[in-house]
Amino acid sequence: MTTDPATDNITTVNCPNCAANVRWESASAFRPFCSARCQQLDFGEWARESYSIPASAGPDMLDIDAEADF
Ligand SMILES: [Zn+2]
Numbered sequence: 001m002t003t004d005p006a007t008d009n010i011t012t013v014n015c016p017n018c019a020a021n022v023r024w025e026s027a028s029a030f031r032p033f034c035s036a037r038c039q040q041l042d043f044g045e046w047a048r049e050s051y052s053i054p055a056s057a058g059p060d061m062l063d064i065d066a067e068a069d070f
Contacts, residue, residue, distance in 0.1 A: 017042045 011024040013031065017038035022031050033039035 012021050013024055014020065015022050015034040015038050016032060018034060020034040020038075022028055022034045024031055028034075030036050030039045033042065
């Protein structure tokens with residue numbers, strides 16, 4: 001229901017780091033980030049915050065599945 005020709009068939013997102021408009025297309029290699037710099041900056045913060053938290057989302061979900069079955 002869009003009448004704006006500028007957004008015709010193109011989804012745009014805001015860069016999580018700097019809020020810049022990013023086209024959601026294969027040409028935007030760093031989407032949802034606008035650039036490699038923003039992508040790496042965001043990943044750096046993420047890695048630092050979760051440095052001491054083990055990535056156990058997968059096994060946890062499997063456990064829930066097993067319990068439900070049991
Ligand atoms: Zn950005």
